Amino acid sequence: MSSPKKVVLAYSGGLDTSIILKWLKTEYGCEVVTFTADLGQGEELEPARRKAELLGIAPENIFIEDLREEFVRDFVFPMFRANAEYEGLYLLGTSIARPLISKRLVEIAHRTGADAIAHGATGKGNDQVRFELSAYALNPSIRVIAPWREWNLTSRTKLLEFAEKNQIPIAKDKRGEAPFSVDANLLHTSSEGKVLEDPAEEAPAYVYQRTTDPEKAPDTPEYIEIGFEKGDPVSINGAPLSPAALLTRLNELGGRHGVGRLDLVENRFVGMKSRGIYETPGGTVLLAAHRGIESLTLDRGAAHLKDELMPKYAELIYNGFWFSPEREMLQALIDRSQEHVSGSVRVKLYKGSASVVGRSSPQSLYSESHVTFEEDAGAYDQKDAAGFIKITALRLRLLGMRDRR
Numbered sequence: 001m002s003s004p005k006k007v008v009l010a011y012s013g014g015l016d017t018s019i020i021l022k023w024l025k026t027e028y029g030c031e032v033v034t035f036t037a038d039l040g041q042g043e044e045l046e047p048a049r050r051k052a053e054l055l056g057i058a059p060e061n062i063f064i065e066d067l068r069e070e071f072v073r074d075f076v077f078p079m080f081r082a083n084a085e086y087e088g089l090y091l092l093g094t095s096i097a098r099p100l101i102s103k104r105l106v107e108i109a110h111r112t113g114a115d116a117i118a119h120g121a122t123g124k125g126n127d128q129v130r131f132e133l134s135a136y137a138l139n140p141s142i143r144v145i146a147p148w149r150e151w152n153l154t155s156r157t158k159l160l161e162f163a164e165k166n167q168i169p170i171a172k173d174k175r176g177e178a179p180f181s182v183d184a185n186l187l188h189t190s191s192e193g194k195v196l197e198d199p200a201e202e203a204p205a206y207v208y209q210r211t212t213d214p215e216k217a218p219d220t221p222e223y224i225e226i227g228f229e230k231g232d233p234v235s236i237n238g239a240p241l242s243p244a245a246l247l248t249r250l251n252e253l254g255g256r257h258g259v260g261r262l263d264l265v266e267n268r269f270v271g272m273k274s275r276g277i278y279e280t281p282g283g284t285v286l287l288a289a290h291r292g293i294e295s296l297t298l299d300r301g302a303a304h305l306k307d308e309l310m311p312k313y314a315e316l317i318y319n320g321f322w323f324s325p326e327r328e329m330l331q332a333l334i335d336r337s338q339e340h341v342s343g344s345v346r347v348k349l350y351k352g353s354a355s356v357v358g359r360s361s362p363q364s365l366y367s368e369s370h371v372t373f374e375e376d377a378g379a380y381d382q383k384d385a386a387g388f389i390k391i392t393a394l395r396l397r398l399l400g401m402r403d404r405r
Helices: 015-028 048-054 068-081 097-110 128-136 156-165 243-256 282-299 300-318 327-338 384-404
Strands: 006-010 031-038 060-067 116-118 143-145 181-186 187-190 222-229 231-234 262-268 273-279 343-350 353-360
Touching: 006 015, 006 048, 006 097, 006 181, 015 031, 015 156, 031 048, 031 097, 060 097, 068 282, 068 300, 097 116, 097 300, 128 143, 143 156, 143 300, 222 243, 222 282, 231 243, 231 282, 243 282, 243 343, 262 327, 282 300, 282 343, 282 353, 300 327
Parallel strands: 006 031, 006 116, 031 060, 116 143
Antiparallel strands: 181 187, 187 273, 222 231, 222 343, 262 273, 343 353
16 A cells, blocks of 8 residues: 555644654655644643644644534533443443544545544554544545554553654653553543553552542532433533533532542453443433433333433444444434423432432423322322233233143
């Protein structure tokens, strides 16, 4: 295959992607465009610009974009309408960020005339699949370069030697082995590797970065009210907020009370198991609240169907199929279910838990007159239940009669 002429690199400004940047130029002799996305990872991104310039990238080929609102509005919120949890626990914080990054890589490649994109995901993980499936779905002819699958820089020592040889600045804290690897965005932080690789060992306290230790969280619970419109959160305690601002605020509130910690051994798409420590404070609060408002406003059949489809939907996102027709089909069904999911939910935050303690909606299907233990003024005739039970039990009685014979 001929060498690419111009490559758009997903660039963080860190050591690994800086090495990739230089490697692309030396290996292929190509022009490199850098793209750095602000997804709410909490880091200053201007150093990435300065680092790219230091490594010879022209200012017009450096793209740094604030994608926080788009990330939450168009990716996180649609996913939360489905109550998506991979393997029943993981809120998909890393998974849901990759399709947006890929989308912008492909768009910038088109804008700059690049014929390839590149990413820093390794050949062992899920992210390589997510980046590349998304890219090919959006541009079937795009070339994707994954240096970790190509180069011979197979050790930390070789990476540092390459960096020194090519005058890539190395921070003092990068010369030793990092104790674990971190990925972060506005939805979560994910920590993996090194000190966390033995799933039998409890994660050290210093791994957690976004949440207070629940044992040290405030001794007084905090109550918050989240407003919903058509399945999406729109306010906290009556104050309207944009999607990114709302999730940021929920992160602050949940994190203060130690909400959203998860120690998980999961099944990667590539076939191996991995252990990760996840912190998703705002997302954990949001999931509880969303299920709370759905409990009032969704019909039983619709709610149960959603719960049946959710594992498939979550698996599609985890495996990198955000831009697939099947995910879009499921999304259309899920979004249709949210038309009446509006109202408010009161959540109690206390020492690692987010508990729904109240909910109300003008679209509520809850009828107090039907469920009351007091006089129901004829709203429900209890005698009707006898016929209902007999008809429902008919097949069971026929089975029983056969078995007794």
